[in-house]
Amino acid sequence: MYKKIFIIDDDEVSSFLTEATLAEEAFAQAYECYHNGKEALEALLPLLQGQPAAPLPDLILLDLNMPVISGWGFLEALAPYAAQLQGRCLIYILTSSVDEEEVKRANENELVAGFLHKPLIEDSILRLKQARR
Amino acid sequence: MKILPLQFSTLTRPNNAPAPVFLTPAFLLVMNAPQQQCKPADTQAAPFYQALVTHSTELISVINEEGVYSYVGSSVKQQLGYEVEEMLGTCAISYIHPDDAACAAKVLGDIHLLQDVQMKPFRFKAKSGEWRWMQCTITNMLENKYVQGIVTNSKDVTEVVEAESRKDYHLAYYEALFFEHPDAVFTLDSRGNINRVNSHVSLITGYAEADILGCHFSILLHPDHAQLAEEAFREALAGKALHRKLPILSRLGEEKMLFLTLIPVHIQGEAVGIQGIAQDITASLQAQQLLKDQANQLHNIVESIPDPFYVLDSAWRFEHANAAYLNFLGTAREHIAGKNIWELYPFAATTGFYEKCLEVAANRTTVYFEETYPGHRFETLKFTIFPADSGIAVHFVDYTAQKLTQLELEKLSLVASKTINGVVIMNNKGCIDWVNDGFCRITGYTREEVAGLAPSLLLQGPDTDPEAARRIQEKYRLQQPFSSEILNYKKNGQKFWFAIDVAPIFDAQGELVNYIAVQTDITERKESEAKLLTLTDDLLKHNRNLQQFAYIVSHNLRAPVANALGLAALLKKLDKHSAFYDKSMEKLQVSVHQLDTVIKDISNILTTREAGGMETRKQVSLLEVCQEVLQSFEEQLQEIGAQVQLEIDSSIQMLSIKAYLYSILYNLISNAIKFRATERPLSLHVAVAKDARGYVLTFSDNGLGMDMRQVEHQLFKLYNRFHTDIQGKGMGLYMLKTQVEALGGKVKVESKLGAGTTFTLFLGAKHV
Numbered sequence: 001m002y003k004k005i006f007i008i009d010d011d012e013v014s015s016f017l018t019e020a021t022l023a024e025e026a027f028a029q030a031y032e033c034y035h036n037g038k039e040a041l042e043a044l045l046p047l048l049q050g051q052p053a054a055p056l057p058d059l060i061l062l063d064l065n066m067p068v069i070s071g072w073g074f075l076e077a078l079a080p081y082a083a084q085l086q087g088r089c090l091i092y093i094l095t096s097s098v099d100e101e102e103v104k105r106a107n108e109n110e111l112v113a114g115f116l117h118k119p120l121i122e123d124s125i126l127r128l129k130q131a132r133r
Numbered sequence: 134m135k136i137l138p139l140q141f142s143t144l145t146r147p148n149n150a151p152a153p154v155f156l157t158p159a160f161l162l163v164m165n166a167p168q169q170q171c172k173p174a175d176t177q178a179a180p181f182y183q184a185l186v187t188h189s190t191e192l193i194s195v196i197n198e199e200g201v202y203s204y205v206g207s208s209v210k211q212q213l214g215y216e217v218e219e220m221l222g223t224c225a226i227s228y229i230h231p232d233d234a235a236c237a238a239k240v241l242g243d244i245h246l247l248q249d250v251q252m253k254p255f256r257f258k259a260k261s262g263e264w265r266w267m268q269c270t271i272t273n274m275l276e277n278k279y280v281q282g283i284v285t286n287s288k289d290v291t292e293v294v295e296a297e298s299r300k301d302y303h304l305a306y307y308e309a310l311f312f313e314h315p316d317a318v319f320t321l322d323s324r325g326n327i328n329r330v331n332s333h334v335s336l337i338t339g340y341a342e343a344d345i346l347g348c349h350f351s352i353l354l355h356p357d358h359a360q361l362a363e364e365a366f367r368e369a370l371a372g373k374a375l376h377r378k379l380p381i382l383s384r385l386g387e388e389k390m391l392f393l394t395l396i397p398v399h400i401q402g403e404a405v406g407i408q409g410i411a412q413d414i415t416a417s418l419q420a421q422q423l424l425k426d427q428a429n430q431l432h433n434i435v436e437s438i439p440d441p442f443y444v445l446d447s448a449w450r451f452e453h454a455n456a457a458y459l460n461f462l463g464t465a466r467e468h469i470a471g472k473n474i475w476e477l478y479p480f481a482a483t484t485g486f487y488e489k490c491l492e493v494a495a496n497r498t499t500v501y502f503e504e505t506y507p508g509h510r511f512e513t514l515k516f517t518i519f520p521a522d523s524g525i526a527v528h529f530v531d532y533t534a535q536k537l538t539q540l541e542l543e544k545l546s547l548v549a550s551k552t553i554n555g556v557v558i559m560n561n562k563g564c565i566d567w568v569n570d571g572f573c574r575i576t577g578y579t580r581e582e583v584a585g586l587a588p589s590l591l592l593q594g595p596d597t598d599p600e601a602a603r604r605i606q607e608k609y610r611l612q613q614p615f616s617s618e619i620l621n622y623k624k625n626g627q628k629f630w631f632a633i634d635v636a637p638i639f640d641a642q643g644e645l646v647n648y649i650a651v652q653t654d655i656t657e658r659k660e661s662e663a664k665l666l667t668l669t670d671d672l673l674k675h676n677r678n679l680q681q682f683a684y685i686v687s688h689n690l691r692a693p694v695a696n697a698l699g700l701a702a703l704l705k706k707l708d709k710h711s712a713f714y715d716k717s718m719e720k721l722q723v724s725v726h727q728l729d730t731v732i733k734d735i736s737n738i739l740t741t742r743e744a745g746g747m748e749t750r751k752q753v754s755l756l757e758v759c760q761e762v763l764q765s766f767e768e769q770l771q772e773i774g775a776q777v778q779l780e781i782d783s784s785i786q787m788l789s790i791k792a793y794l795y796s797i798l799y800n801l802i803s804n805a806i807k808f809r810a811t812e813r814p815l816s817l818h819v820a821v822a823k824d825a826r827g828y829v830l831t832f833s834d835n836g837l838g839m840d841m842r843q844v845e846h847q848l849f850k851l852y853n854r855f856h857t858d859i860q861g862k863g864m865g866l867y868m869l870k871t872q873v874e875a876l877g878g879k880v881k882v883e884s885k886l887g888a889g890t891t892f893t894l895f896l897g898a899k900h901v
Contacts, residue, residue, distance in 0.1 A: 013720045014695070017703060021702075024703065099683075099687040118699065119699025120699065
């Protein structure tokens with residue numbers, strides 16, 4: 001079971017659905033939702049910059065198409081912390097896009113553990129569970 | 134001619150001096166002795182005298198008072214061939230030569246007054262009829278009683294007289310040669326001093342005879358050649374007659390060239406001087422030189438003719454051929470000199486050239502003609518044949534190349550006049566000299582109409598690209614060849630496109646003489662190009678739209694679909710009576726609603742794009758549209774206390790689509806209200822200005838503003854949003870851009886975070 005999951009998505013319905021679907025599966029202990037990359041970074045960067053008061057999320061579900069700071073912008077901002085994140089925090093893209101270009105681009109990014117299409121179906125949840133072990 | 138050496142003493146003896154040989158004292162002694170011994174007459178005396186007289190070499194006779202022989206010595210037989218008896222009683226004068234008779238008669242007549250007379254020699258007729266010269270002394274013995282007559286004592290001096298006369302003869306010859314010689318004749322003594330000169334010496338040298346006699350010959354000579362002259366003198370003196378050419382200086386300083394003949398004079402084997410003849414050859418030398426120069430000059434002229442030239446004599450033999458002709462034949466002068474041309478080149482005798490040569494030789498008039506020899510190295514020759522001396526002279530040029538050029542020119546001129554393209558020949562000022570039929574056909578102008586005009590001024594018109602026209606003018610000015618495409622006007626005002634190739638033509642000195650322009654009507658091509666461009670533009674637009682559509686499908690359409698799917702799956706698992714089920718159902722409704730909105734948006738966007746090019750445009754007042762939009766926001770604007778400043782001239786009318794302008798302004802005002810800064814009242818400024826290509830609408834607010842670096846690539850994308858706390862779906866600016874582009878314009882944004890945003894809309898040339 002995941003301890004803490006970040007759900008980063010500007011689409012309120014989608015966030016609701018993701019959280020509800022995972023909760024139904026008793027997937028994680030805690031869920032935190034952010035509406036864009038900027039909000040998520042504001043929460044995550046202090047944890048990475050040596051304030052161990054709270055633990056890092058062990059899974060981030062990241063949407064790509066968001067205002068202010070998109071999913072790509074978020075990944076870019078995390079690039080300097082790749083080593084810290086390695087093995088401690090899995091980042092999965094979760095998007096409604098069916099654009100193959102984006103899949104390809106995501107696979108080239110070393111921070112990205114996998115690419116999932118919305119909505120989260122059972123196969124995807126299984127993949128996430130297996131990745132945890 | 135050789136002059137015999139003579140003794141100086143002989144030369145200088147006076148002409149009439151008596152010869153010393155005539156009567157020697159010994160002879161007189163013999164003559165006188167018997168006469169003195171005559172006086173003691175005795176009986177033995179008669180035979181003694183008889184014998185003496187008979188054998189004497191002299192002839193003694195006695196002539197009586199009547200002039201008749203009364204005694205003739207018997208030696209007459211031996212000396213003159215007469216018998217004594219034959220002569221006795223005959224008249225003495227009758228024997229004497231008629232020329233001498235008068236003189237002899239006078240001496241005989243005068244004898245009375247004298248005792249003895251020595252007579253000049255006279256001619257006496259011998260028995261044989263031959264005249265003999267006799268020397269005679271007569272003694273008057275008329276008073277002597279034994280003699281009673283004139284005693285003649287004669288001697289035959291024929292040999293002596295004749296010898297004397299021969300000497301006079303030689304001297305006369307020599308004197309004539311010396312004095313009458315047409316050249317200067319002179320003698321020098323053994324030291325080189327001038328002894329004698331004839332009159333020509335003065336004529337040639339300019340010195341009087343007296344001035345130079347006794348002087349050394351060197352005073353006459355050109356000082357530069359004194360040495361040579363001295364050597365010649367020495368050589369001649371040594372016994373060798375010789376010739377020399379030597380220059381002298383006359384008294385007036387004039388240089389003359391003399392041809393000298395120097396002959397040594399010897400007396401008894403000893404050289405006593407030089408006799409010389411000097412011929413003035415200055416003039417003949419000059420004439421010779423002149424002749425030589427002229428011949429040389431003539432030769433040079435003939436040789437310098439770059440074209441072949443030769444002269445044939447009356448028997449058709451080569452008399453002269455210049456280098457160009459030899460070069461043309463590829464032979465040496467010695468191979469043709471003196472040879473008959475028809476024998477040497479039998480082919481020539483089969484040509485028209487042969488006929489012409491015969492014609493010139495017969496008529497003695499010059500002919501000009503051209504002849505072609507197909508298949509020969511020289512295909513066409515152009516001849517001039519003219520009579521010269523006894524034969525003919527031939528000059529010709531190889532006209533093959535010119536002939537070819539001429540033919541090519543004819544062909545080119547055919548091309549230029551018959552081609553469907555326009556061909557224009559301009560003078561060096563760029564004004565038309567000539568145009569071909571093609572030009573007239575394309576432009577509709579006649580040749581006469583365009584003569585003297587500049588093609589650019591004639592053909593270009595208001596829609597001609599001024600930049601292209603300027604480039605063409607520049608090329609003309611730089612005298613450079615160029616190609617260009619330009620919009621021109623026909624005489625009837627119809628527009629057409631010309632592709633022009635213009636080449637400046639320079640003469641051998643590099644001076645510009647002409648421009649030649651070839652023009653092709655490319656109107657059709659230009660039109661299809663323009664069509665192609667529109668087509669490409671349309672395709673590009675469609676392609677962009679398709680990409681955009683794919684993006685919308687993959688993102689904006691897919692998102693609510695994915696949510697709906699997810700929620701549907703979730704709902705199955707949830708308790709239908711739980712609050713969470715209701716909430717999920719509510720979310721499902723939202724998702725389906727979103728889906729509907731997106732589909733409507735897509736439809737709206739596609740309609741706008743398609744309609745942009747087709748919807749009919751009407752005159753729209755910008756101010757009116759703006760006021761209408763503000764009207765619909767009036768309440769909201771009042772509520773937030775916004776200030777709106779309009780700077781739009783009411784007269785500004787645009788040919789446009791009102792709905793789009795409305796939508797554009799609506800989106801701008803809506804955004805300005807949405808993204809206003811809460812700490813200050815909103816201030817809007819809307820202005821329209823006219824620029825070169827159309828109208829420029831500026832829309833400025835003092836709202837939140839944006840970090841342009843962050844948003845510049847995202848701003849106008851569909852469903853892109855930058856403010857999470859402010860409502861919006863990211864459709865407004867995308868629609869705005871779509872509509873502006875549909876109207877043929879473009880959008881520019883300037884913004885500063887915390888200060889405000891300015892949108893500049895360029896509503897293109899199509900609106901004017």
